[in-house]
Amino acid sequence: MGWTDFNVCGIVVDKNINEKAHNHPTIILRDTSGQQLNFVFQTNEKEFYNYVQIGDSVLSKKNSFRAKVWNDTSIREFDFIEEVY
Secondary structure (H helix, E strand, O other): OOOOOOOEEEEEEEEEEEHHHOOEEEEEEEEOOOOEEEEEOOHHHHHHHHHOOOOOEEEEOOOOOEEEEEOOOOEEEEEOOOOOO
8 A cells, every 4th residue: 555645445346466567466445435446566565465355444544654454354454664774
C-alpha cells in the first residue's frame, strides 16, 4: 500500500502479477462506495501481497505508511517504511 493521500478501506477482490506494470504484484480493492482501487506493489511490500487474500478487509488511514488487514480469523498490521542505509 505505502503512503496514500486518502483513506483506504475496502475488501480485496483480486490479486495478480501485473504484466503492464513490469510484473509487479497488484491488489485490487473495492471500497465502501463500490469504487475499485488498484495498488501496485514494490520492493518490501511483497510480504503484504503474499499475506493478503481475496475477501480480506484492508484499512489504511490518509497520510499513513501503515495498513491493517483482517479476516474472520486474524488481524495483522503492516508498516511500509523502508530503511535507508
